[in-house]
Amino acid sequence: MTPSVETPVRVRGVTKRFGSTTAVNGLDLEVQRAEVLALLGPNGAGKTTTVEMCEGFLSPDEGSIEILGMNPAVDNARLRERIGVMLQGGGGYPAARAGEMLDLVAAYSANPLDPAWLMATLGLTDAAKTTYRRLSGGQQQRLALACAVVGRPELVFLDEPTAGMDAHARIVVWDLIDGLRRDGVTIVLTTHQLTEAEQLADHLVIIDNGVAVAKGTPAELMGRGAENQLRFSAPPKLDLSLLVTALPESYVASELSPGEYLVEGSIDPQVLATVTAWCARVNVLATDMRVEQRSLEDVFLDITGRELRS
Amino acid sequence: MTTTNNRFEPGTFSPDPRPAAVPSMLAAQFRLELKLLLRNGEQLLLTMFIPITLLVGLTLLPLGSFGPNRAATFAPPIMALAVISTAFTGQAIAVAFDRRYGALKRLGATALPVWGIVAGKSLAVVTVVFLQSILLGAIGVGLGWRPEVLGLALGAVIIALGTFAFAALGLLLGGTLKAEIVLAIANLLWFVFAGLGALTLESEVDGGVVSQTVRFIARLTPSGALTEALGQAMTVSVDWFGIAVLAAWGALSALCALRWFRFT
Numbered sequence: 190m191t192p193s194v195e196t197p198v199r200v201r202g203v204t205k206r207f208g209s210t211t212a213v214n215g216l217d218l219e220v221q222r223a224e225v226l227a228l229l230g231p232n233g234a235g236k237t238t239t240v241e242m243c244e245g246f247l248s249p250d251e252g253s254i255e256i257l258g259m260n261p262a263v264d265n266a267r268l269r270e271r272i273g274v275m276l277q278g279g280g281g282y283p284a285a286r287a288g289e290m291l292d293l294v295a296a297y298s299a300n301p302l303d304p305a306w307l308m309a310t311l312g313l314t315d316a317a318k319t320t321y322r323r324l325s326g327g328q329q330q331r332l333a334l335a336c337a338v339v340g341r342p343e344l345v346f347l348d349e350p351t352a353g354m355d356a357h358a359r360i361v362v363w364d365l366i367d368g369l370r371r372d373g374v375t376i377v378l379t380t381h382q383l384t385e386a387e388q389l390a391d392h393l394v395i396i397d398n399g400v401a402v403a404k405g406t407p408a409e410l411m412g413r414g415a416e417n418q419l420r421f422s423a424p425p426k427l428d429l430s431l432l433v434t435a436l437p438e439s440y441v442a443s444e445l446s447p448g449e450y451l452v453e454g455s456i457d458p459q460v461l462a463t464v465t466a467w468c469a470r471v472n473v474l475a476t477d478m479r480v481e482q483r484s485l486e487d488v489f490l491d492i493t494g495r496e497l498r499s
Numbered sequence: 500m501t502t503t504n505n506r507f508e509p510g511t512f513s514p515d516p517r518p519a520a521v522p523s524m525l526a527a528q529f530r531l532e533l534k535l536l537l538r539n540g541e542q543l544l545l546t547m548f549i550p551i552t553l554l555v556g557l558t559l560l561p562l563g564s565f566g567p568n569r570a571a572t573f574a575p576p577i578m579a580l581a582v583i584s585t586a587f588t589g590q591a592i593a594v595a596f597d598r599r600y601g602a603l604k605r606l607g608a609t610a611l612p613v614w615g616i617v618a619g620k621s622l623a624v625v626t627v628v629f630l631q632s633i634l635l636g637a638i639g640v641g642l643g644w645r646p647e648v649l650g651l652a653l654g655a656v657i658i659a660l661g662t663f664a665f666a667a668l669g670l671l672l673g674g675t676l677k678a679e680i681v682l683a684i685a686n687l688l689w690f691v692f693a694g695l696g697a698l699t700l701e702s703e704v705d706g707g708v709v710s711q712t713v714r715f716i717a718r719l720t721p722s723g724a725l726t727e728a729l730g731q732a733m734t735v736s737v738d739w740f741g742i743a744v745l746a747a748w749g750a751l752s753a754l755c756a757l758r759w760f761r762f763t
Contacts, residue, residue: 274608280601296527343514
């Protein structure tokens with residue numbers, strides 16, 4: 190086996206233009222071995238263009254790309270032996286049966302996974318004799334994923350891996366991606382599903398208009414700039430002056446609606462203790478107390494000002 | 500996210516990305532391409548049933564005056580037409596729909612060398628042309644065609660050259676335009692090519708119906724050149740002009756295909 194590369198994906202200052210449109214603009218990415226990087230962004234953000242440059246289908250106009258230590262535009266043939274690719278929308282001979290298509294891709298590898306097992310795992314056994322063009326969108330997607338992993342790659346690119354899949358299939362695919370990572374496979378995936386990014390990714394890059402607008406772990410991104418809020422329920426019309434005095438300066442406590450209270454400020458364990466101590470002092474049982482975090486969706490909307498699913 | 504309770508045993512996906520040996524990749528590629536060609540009903544209609552029907556029909560039905568041995572007159576041009584059906588029309592349509600469904604891009608993302616895609620298709624086309632030639636030749640013999648062995652050998656060379664030229668044309672057409680347009684043009688050109696081939700044929704036996712100028716123009720086209728060269732080969736004569744025309748069409752188309760062929 191070839192020696193493993195610690196940073197299988199290095200993208201530096203990459204720009205790609207199509208005519209007058211700049212699809213990707215000065216993008217930097219790095220993925221460490223056995224990590225999952227999710228490229229998150231609305232349609233047309235530049236996710237697929239980025240992935241296709243990494244796969245060697247497109248060449249960047251500026252910047253450099255190193256995949257497993259190789260330049261994908263130059264060492265394309267050698268690179269393709271070691272990576273697995275799931276193209277957006279799949280791809281296959283229209284008249285070939287699903288099973289034949291996977292057998293074909295498996296035949297390119299010296300030591301592939303068992304295609305029949307993979308078909309069964311992805312719920313495709315019943316569709317094995319169905320021609321590619323007659324598969325449903327979700328089945329084509331699952332077959333495309335099977336084709337991407339059947340050759341035991343060390344790095345896989347998954348372009349919208351669960352698009353068009355039902356909930357059950359999505360869970361299997363998430364499990365599979367998790368299993369790949371656990372076994373040492375590096376994964377770059379694109380998605381416009383926040384739950385998927387949150388669930389699978391070690392690192393996230395939010396792309397908008399070809400620019401990386403935010404990077405980090407899902408937890409970092411969700412905590413980022415978040416003015417946390419503490420909410421609780423209690424009898425209405427409580428006097429909050431004692432609470433405000435007890436809290437550090439700049440914190441705000443208010444009754445949003447009768448019986449619904451809100452404390453705004455950076456919520457840490459001390460603040461939580463202060464609030465509960467005040468409850469004890471005024472002899473109030475606060476129920477439904479919770480620290481609100483922003484969802485990834487909130488973060489995304491804040492950063493891009495756009496709905497994700499366009 | 501967690502890796503506990505994962506349904507896959509640890510090590511299931513441990514990387515081991517080694518490509519298969521090139522001959523076994525090619526064998527797999529060829530097998531599937533051949534299967535797809537032979538399984539396609541429309542293709543079979545075009546590559547087998549229409550040529551066979553034409554050969555039997557034209558030989559047995561008393562239409563026109565085509566000399567004493569009608570099988571000998573019609574077997575070579577119908578073999579040429581069969582080559583055009585498989586290498587050009589069938590191939591162009593198949594390639595166009597492969598592109599439409601992302602098959603070529605899909606294969607372009609695997610360890611299969613890019614030339615392996617073309618080689619797999621070409622081997623499948625050559626095999627089908629070989630089967631057609633045997634079948635049509637046998638039917639021709641059954642109808643009274645008696646070619647010389649040397650003529651058959653020369654004919655095989657011409658068929659090989661014709662297959663190359665028309666496959667290159669087919670790849671050029673199928674590899675550059677949208678699938679629906681390719682479907683229309685490839686079928687339309689099949690009739691045009693059949694007609695151009697027939698022009699060289701009729702002039703041989705009817706003399707005078709087709710003018711020399713028209714005949715010369717027909718022989719400048721790939722199908723006219725193939726039909727004429729194959730007809731001459733079967734009578735143990737070498738049509739250098741036709742060979743040159745075919746080679747030129749093939750080379751030009753191959754160069755254009757290399758330049759403009761698109762995976763998607």
